[in-house]
Amino acid sequence: xxxxxxxxxxxxxxxxxxxxxxxxxxxxxTVMLASFGDNIEEVRHEVTRRTDSRIVVLREPSCRSAFTGxxxxxxxxxxxxxxxxxxxGIYHLATAKVVxxxxxxLILAACDFKEKTTCVQxxxxxxxxxLFGLMDKTTNTRPDSxxxxxxxxxxxxxxxVVSSDEMxxxxxxxxxxxxxxxxxxxxxxxxxxxSEDRLDQARRKMxxxxxxxxxxxxxxxxxxxxxxxxxxxxxxxxxxxMEQALGDTHHLLVHLHPAxxxxxxxxxRFATDTSNRHGIFDLxxxxxxxxxxxxxxxxxxxxxxxxxxxxxYDLEQYEATRGLWFDYEALAPGPVVRTTExxxxxxxxxxxNMEAIEAFDEVWNxxxxxxxxxxxIEAVYKEKLED
Numbered sequence: 450x451x452x453x454x455x456x457x458x459x460x461x462x463x464x465x466x467x468x469x470x471x472x473x474x475x476x477x478x479t480v481m482l483a484s485f486g487d488n489i490e491e492v493r494h495e496v497t498r499r500t501d502s503r504i505v506v507l508r509e510p511s512c513r514s515a516f517t518g519x520x521x522x523x524x525x526x527x528x529x530x531x532x533x534x535x536x537x538g539i540y541h542l543a544t545a546k547v548v549x550x551x552x553x554x555l556i557l558a559a560c561d562f563k564e565k566t567t568c569v570q571x572x573x574x575x576x577x578x579x580l581f582g583l584m585d586k587t588t589n590t591r592p593d594s595x596x597x598x599x600x601x602x603x604x605x606x607x608x609x610v611v612s613s614d615e616m617x618x619x620x621x622x623x624x625x626x627x628x629x630x631x632x633x634x635x636x637x638x639x640x641x642x643x644s645e646d647r648l649d650q651a652r653r654k655m656x657x658x659x660x661x662x663x664x665x666x667x668x669x670x671x672x673x674x675x676x677x678x679x680x681x682x683x684x685x686x687x688x689x690x691m692e693q694a695l696g697d698t699h700h701l702l703v704h705l706h707p708a709x710x711x712x713x714x715x716x717x718r719f720a721t722d723t724s725n726r727h728g729i730f731d732l733x734x735x736x737x738x739x740x741x742x743x744x745x746x747x748x749x750x751x752x753x754x755x756x757x758x759x760x761x762y763d764l765e766q767y768e769a770t771r772g773l774w775f776d777y778e779a780l781a782p783g784p785v786v787r788t789t790e791x792x793x794x795x796x797x798x799x800x801x802n803m804e805a806i807e808a809f810d811e812v813w814n815x816x817x818x819x820x821x822x823x824x825x826i827e828a829v830y831k832e833k834l835e836d
């Protein structure tokens with residue numbers, strides 16, 4: 450209750466400040482509210498290249514992107530802990546012509562945008578396995594005030610960018626939106642996987658940083674975040690057993706969710722901890738076999754048409770507490786295993802169904818062909834594009 454009361458007071462104050470700033474005219478300005486940054490970075494560069502719109506990035510504390518090359522006045526560290534920056538950011542949100550966001554941002558509940566402003570949700574994943582938004586089972590016990598707040602945030606979204614019809618349907622249900630809110634341009638960050646130059650650059654970068662991968666088949670283990678797992682000491686996969694079976698020919702990269710504090714793991718000749726050290730897209734560029742569970746990574750990785758193993762060791766528990774959009778085993782375009790031995794056997798058998806991966810890619814990346822950012826900018830700024 451104390452937390453809810455604090456949020457209510459915070460949003461009431463923001464709403465007052467936002468309402469005052471709405472008295473100012475809308476400017477030729479694009480404001481980007483960044484919690485993750487990957488999609489924001491793609492869009493920022495294209496907006497800079499193709500429009501005359503001023504860009505202001507509001508960088509939340511969790512954001513991994515540095516947005517280098519921007520003037521300091523246009524790159525604001527945006528947090529309630531920094532009152533002056535918070536007020537500056539609210540002013541920019543209230544006077545922007547276009548607002549891009551990449552997450553659920555609490556502050557949007559207090560931002561009743563003018564009619565001249567368009568708010569575009571880029572999100573931070575190209576597909577979804579676990580329930581989120583209004584369908585998230587973990588919010589069932591939250592008070593009515595929280596659910597009203599969720600609705601207020603989602604109602605601010607004029608457009609949601611998607612790469613597939615399936616993801617459009619998910620967003621409609623998760624955010625309570627309509628077909629008119631969907632923008633089928635493809636998610637901007639998927640452009641990376643269609644650029645051989647960018648992939649080659651990423652591969653060179655990774656091989657320089659991790660020479661221990663040379664001459665070996667690279668396995669990337671990238672599990673998703675668990676709500677009770679902010680600190681991880683023991684991996685739910687037996688790295689020692691994998692080394693015994695695969696150590697002569699393979700190298701394992703372990704990459705946990707950015708929200709996780711990974712403790713107790715020491716890198717070895719066979720396994721390297723890459724968590725919070727390297728970007729996931731750089732890692733995917735050198736990955737030969739992906740091991741994951743409920744993460745959205747397979748939706749983008751499938752573009753590269755490489756093998757995937759699905760390791761939902763806690764499937765029943767996760768489905769009961771968090772919830773899934775699909776029948777997991779029917780969705781997964783690769784072996785579904787529950788033990789380390791199952792993972793090893795799948796790798797040793799090398800019996801991956803590449804046709805299933807291709808079909809998965811064609812469904813979930815229907816509108817992602819390497820030109821997603823360009824199409825998005827053309828759609829949003831159609832009246833003001835420069836040649």
